[in-house]
Amino acid sequence: MTWTATFMPTSGITDASNLITLDNSGVANASGNTGSGTTDSNNLAIDTALPTATIVVADTALSTGETSLVTITFSEAVSGFDNSDLTIANGTLSNVSSSDGGITWTATFTPTVDITDTSNTIALNTAGVQDLAGNAGSGTVNSNTYAIDTQSPTATIVVANPNLGVGQTSQVTITFNEAVSGFDLSDISIANGTLSDLGSSDGGKTWTATLTPTANVNIASNAISIDCAGISDMAGNSGSGVSQSDNFVINTVPTASVVFVSADPELRSNPPVTLPDAPNVPLQPVIFTPPTGNLGSPLTFPPLFEQRVIGNGIRPLGDIFMNHGALTPSFIAQVFSGNDGGGDGSGHGFLGFGGGDGGVFSTSTLSSLFNQDSSTERDSLNAFGSQSIKSGDVSQGLRGVFGAPTLGQQLQQLKDNEKQQVDNLAVALKRVGIREMQA
Numbered sequence: 001m002t003w004t005a006t007f008m009p010t011s012g013i014t015d016a017s018n019l020i021t022l023d024n025s026g027v028a029n030a031s032g033n034t035g036s037g038t039t040d041s042n043n044l045a046i047d048t049a050l051p052t053a054t055i056v057v058a059d060t061a062l063s064t065g066e067t068s069l070v071t072i073t074f075s076e077a078v079s080g081f082d083n084s085d086l087t088i089a090n091g092t093l094s095n096v097s098s099s100d101g102g103i104t105w106t107a108t109f110t111p112t113v114d115i116t117d118t119s120n121t122i123a124l125n126t127a128g129v130q131d132l133a134g135n136a137g138s139g140t141v142n143s144n145t146y147a148i149d150t151q152s153p154t155a156t157i158v159v160a161n162p163n164l165g166v167g168q169t170s171q172v173t174i175t176f177n178e179a180v181s182g183f184d185l186s187d188i189s190i191a192n193g194t195l196s197d198l199g200s201s202d203g204g205k206t207w208t209a210t211l212t213p214t215a216n217v218n219i220a221s222n223a224i225s226i227d228c229a230g231i232s233d234m235a236g237n238s239g240s241g242v243s244q245s246d247n248f249v250i251n252t253v254p255t256a257s258v259v260f261v262s263a264d265p266e267l268r269s270n271p272p273v274t275l276p277d278a279p280n281v282p283l284q285p286v287i288f289t290p291p292t293g294n295l296g297s298p299l300t301f302p303p304l305f306e307q308r309v310i311g312n313g314i315r316p317l318g319d320i321f322m323n324h325g326a327l328t329p330s331f332i333a334q335v336f337s338g339n340d341g342g343g344d345g346s347g348h349g350f351l352g353f354g355g356g357d358g359g360v361f362s363t364s365t366l367s368s369l370f371n372q373d374s375s376t377e378r379d380s381l382n383a384f385g386s387q388s389i390k391s392g393d394v395s396q397g398l399r400g401v402f403g404a405p406t407l408g409q410q411l412q413q414l415k416d417n418e419k420q421q422v423d424n425l426a427v428a429l430k431r432v433g434i435r436e437m438q439a
Contacts (some may be wrong), residue, residue: 009046014076014133016045025123026105047133051078055122055143062091062111063235064150070107070122070143077102078129078137087123090115090148102132111148116178118147149235153180162194164213164250172209172224179204180231180239189225192250194216204234204344213250220249 007020019042024035052075059068070093074081083096091111098105109122121144126137154177161170172195176183184199190211198209211224223246228239 007044007049011048012050014047014049016272018044018046020044021250036122047131047135049075049131050135051076051129051137053124053126053129053137053141055124055141057109057122057143057146060144060146061235062109062146062148062150064110064113064152064237067147068109072096072105072107072124074103074105074129074131076131078131081105081129082222082313083107085125085128087125089120089122090117091120093122100414111150113150114152116149116151118149120148149233149234149237149369151177152237153228153231153233153239154240154241154242155226155231157226157230157243158225159211159245159248162246162248164211164248164252166215166252166254168213170211170248172211174207174209176205176207176231176233178233180233183207185209187227187230188224189227192219192222195224209356216254218251218253220247222248222250244253 009018019040021041022039024037024039026035027154028034035352054073056071056073057068058070059066062068072081079102081096081102083093086093086096088109091109093110094108096105096107121142123143124141126139126141131137143354144432156175158173158175159170160173161168164170179202181204183198183204188195188198188209193211193213195209198207202209223244225245226243228243229243231239
C-alpha cells in the first residue's frame with residue numbers, strides 16, 4: 001500500500017512551485033480495478049542554482065584624489081558576504097553593504113597613492129558566499145579593468161658641464177618620470193645664469209635647454225630648481241615639491257695678465273724679480289768720423305771750468321779739465337798727454353787721440369782741450385802698418401787707418417795701451433774725490 005522513493009532535483013534550478021503528479025489509470029487494486037484521474041503531491045520548492053556575481057568599477061581611469069563606486073550584484077540574495085571575500089588591486093574598498101536583501105552590494109574604491117598601473121581588477125571568491133537556500137558559490141569573479149595613475153610627476157636635472165668658465169654654455173637635461181604638460185621656463189629657477197631653447201622630442205618626458213652663465217661671476221655653489229606644482233602628467237596629477245640639480249661651478253671672471261718689468265734696483269719689489277742673463281755681445285771696433293756743423297765745447301757745464309777758490313791749497317774741480325796756469329797740467333791732460341811711445345809725429349795721433357801710449361791718449365785733440373802745454377810727440381804711430389800715419393790725417397780714410405797688421409792685432413794693441421790710460425784716469429779722479437771730501 002505504501003511506496004517510497006527519493007527525489008533528486010535538477011541542478012542549477014531555482015523554482016518555488018514544483019509538484020509530483022501520479023496518473024491513477026496506471027494503477028489497479030488487488031481485484032483488478034484501475035484507477036482514474038491524477039493525484040498531485042504537495043508543493044515543493046527547488047533551488048539548486050549556485051550564487052553568481054558581477055562586479056563593476058564605475059571609474060575606469062583613476063588619478064590622485066579620485067575614488068570610484070563599486071557595485072557587486074549577485075544572481076540571488078546571499079548571506080555571509082563581506083570584504084574578506086574580495087581581492088583589491090592597488091587600492092582599498094570600504095565595507096560592502098546591501099539595501100535590497102543581499103542581492104546588490106556597493107562599496108567605494110580608493111586607489112593607492114603614487115601608483116601608475118593600467119591593468120587593475122577586483123576579484124570575488126564566491127566560495128565564501130551562500131544563497132538563502134544554503135548553496136555556496138564556486139569559483140572567482142573579476143571586475144572590469146580600471147587604470148590607476150596616482151603618481152605625481154617628478155624630475156631629475158643634469159647639467160652637462162659642472163664647471164662653467166668665460167664664454168662657455170652647458171646643455172641641461174630634465175627627465176620626468178612620465179610625460180608632462182604645462183612645463184615651461186617659468187617653472188624653473190636658476191641663479192647666476194639663464195636658460196633658453198627649452199623643448200622636448202619624446203612627448204614631454206625628456207626636456208633639454210641651454211644654460212648661459214652670468215658674466216663676471218665667481219660662485220662655487222649653484223643649482224637649477226623646478227617647482228613641480230606647476231606641472232601635470234597626462235592623468236592630470238599635479239607635481240609637488242621642488243626638484244633640484246646637482247651643484248655646478250660658475251667662474252666667468254676674466255683672468256688678468258701680469259707683466260713684470262725690470263726697474264732700477266732701488267725701486268724693485270722685495271723679493272726682486274730674477275732677470276735672465278744678459279747676452280754676451282762681442283766687442284766691436286768703433287770707427288770715429290770727424291764732427292761736422294757748428295759744434296760747441298763738449299764740456300758745457302760752466303761750474304767745471306770756473307776757477308773757484310776752495311781754500312787750504314786744494315785745487316778746484318775745474319783743474320781736472322783745464323790748466324789755469326798751474327805748474328802741472330790738469331789731471332785729464334796728464335792722462336791724455338804723454339811722451340812715451342806710439343805717436344805719429346803730428347801731435348794729434350790717430351783720429352785726434354794719438355801720440356800717447358799706444359797712440360790713443362797722448363798729445364791729442366782732447367789733450368789740447370785740457371792742456372795747452374802738453375808735450376810734443378816723438379814717435380810716429382805704427383799701430384796699423386809699417387808706414388806711419390802722420391798728423392792723424394782722417395782725410396786718408398780707412399786706408400790710413402787699416403794697414404798690414406790684422407784687425408785682431410790692431411785691436412789688441414789698442415786695448416793694451418788703452419787699459420793703462422783708463423787706469424791713470426781712474427787714479428786721477430780718485431784723487432780729486434779724496435780732496436773734495438777733505439775740504
